[in-house]
Amino acid sequence: MAGFKSIIGHEQIIEHLQNAIKMDKISHAYIFNGPDKSGKMMLAESFATALMCEKNQVEGCMECHSCKRALSHNHPDIIYVNHEKPNTLSVDDIRTQLNNTIDVKPYEGEYKIYIVDEAEKMNQQAQNALLKTIEEPPAYAIILLLTTNADLFLPTILSRCIKLDLKVVNKDLIINHLMKDYQIPDYKAEVCAAFSQGNVGKAIQLASSQEFNELKESAIKLIKKIDDIDLYEMGQTVKKVTEYKLEINDYLDLLMIWFRDVLYFKATGDVNDLVFKEEVYDIKKQAIRHTYQGIETILDALDKAKLRIKSNVNFDLVIELLLFTIKEN
Numbered sequence: 001m002a003g004f005k006s007i008i009g010h011e012q013i014i015e016h017l018q019n020a021i022k023m024d025k026i027s028h029a030y031i032f033n034g035p036d037k038s039g040k041m042m043l044a045e046s047f048a049t050a051l052m053c054e055k056n057q058v059e060g061c062m063e064c065h066s067c068k069r070a071l072s073h074n075h076p077d078i079i080y081v082n083h084e085k086p087n088t089l090s091v092d093d094i095r096t097q098l099n100n101t102i103d104v105k106p107y108e109g110e111y112k113i114y115i116v117d118e119a120e121k122m123n124q125q126a127q128n129a130l131l132k133t134i135e136e137p138p139a140y141a142i143i144l145l146l147t148t149n150a151d152l153f154l155p156t157i158l159s160r161c162i163k164l165d166l167k168v169v170n171k172d173l174i175i176n177h178l179m180k181d182y183q184i185p186d187y188k189a190e191v192c193a194a195f196s197q198g199n200v201g202k203a204i205q206l207a208s209s210q211e212f213n214e215l216k217e218s219a220i221k222l223i224k225k226i227d228d229i230d231l232y233e234m235g236q237t238v239k240k241v242t243e244y245k246l247e248i249n250d251y252l253d254l255l256m257i258w259f260r261d262v263l264y265f266k267a268t269g270d271v272n273d274l275v276f277k278e279e280v281y282d283i284k285k286q287a288i289r290h291t292y293q294g295i296e297t298i299l300d301a302l303d304k305a306k307l308r309i310k311s312n313v314n315f316d317l318v319i320e321l322l323l324f325t326i327k328e329n
């Protein structure tokens with residue numbers, strides 16, 4: 001973590017938190033609500049660091065004793081609540097790590113901050129235990145709940161917290177970040193940013209993932225030659241896709257991004273905004289070959305294939321039907 005300044009996007013949330021610090025109107029409980037890797041922890045940690053900073057600014061200075069320890073996760077008044085079992089945050093976890101320690105005054109700072117990651121894993125009992133604390137917290141206590149699904153919280157918890165919903169981050173900001181801070185080439189940054197759907201952490205992960213790279217290569221290879229595949233070769237092609245059964249959603253999403261590119265190019269003739277810029281030759285070719293109606297049908301078929309696989313329709317059958325639809329349209 002390195003403070004609000006290093007966060008890509010989420011301007012409104014940062015403004016809200018910095019205003020709270022400026023006006024000295026800090027709430028006792030916040031919910032950071034957003035998908036996995038979307039930046040919840042960075043926001044929470046930047047907030048905690050700023051609050052604890054010895055220089056009393058809206059951004060941690062990253063140099064004082066307090067900031068340094070916050071950065072290295074060694075600040076005695078910033079407490080990370082962990083769970084013993086992987087899939088639940090139990091009532092015992094909440095009691096021993098939060099409820100039983102919250103009355104002990106902060107060691108040095110003005111605040112004592114609890115960061116509860118994966119808070120959606122609290123069962124009802126755990127939430128009820130937490131509720132007791134949130135109802136009457138000590139003046140110095142701040143509880144930051146990080147969750148992928150705030151809908152799972154009891155209404156009584158929701159009503160006592162400030163809920164901050166993370167929004168998708170602008171694609172260009174992500175591309176820029178990948179290129180500048182991770183030295184990812186532009187064509188790769190484009191795909192990863194498009195694929196991450198506005199999730200910075202996911203984009204970074206994809207950009208550095210060998211598996212994703214392979215998946216992408218395989219999907220592109222398939223899509224480029226699909227028109228030349230004969231019917232009797234179809235079985236083999238389906239088998240190739242089956243190798244990616246576990247990542248099939250990603251695989252289909254890549255095909256979807258491809259055909260959106262084809263559609264976009266057909267409509268505008270514009271190369272600059274394509275995700276698969278480096279494949280412009282094949283995109284062009286397919287834009288000429290497919291009708292608008294055909295491309296829409298393919299995009300629909302991709303959606304349907306995802307749903308069918310999700311509801312356990314025979315995998316090979318779904319893929320075969322999909323490939324036929326792409327060929328025929």
Ligand SMILES: [Zn+2]
Pocket residue numbers: 052053054055060061062063064065066067068
């Ligand atoms: Zn500082």
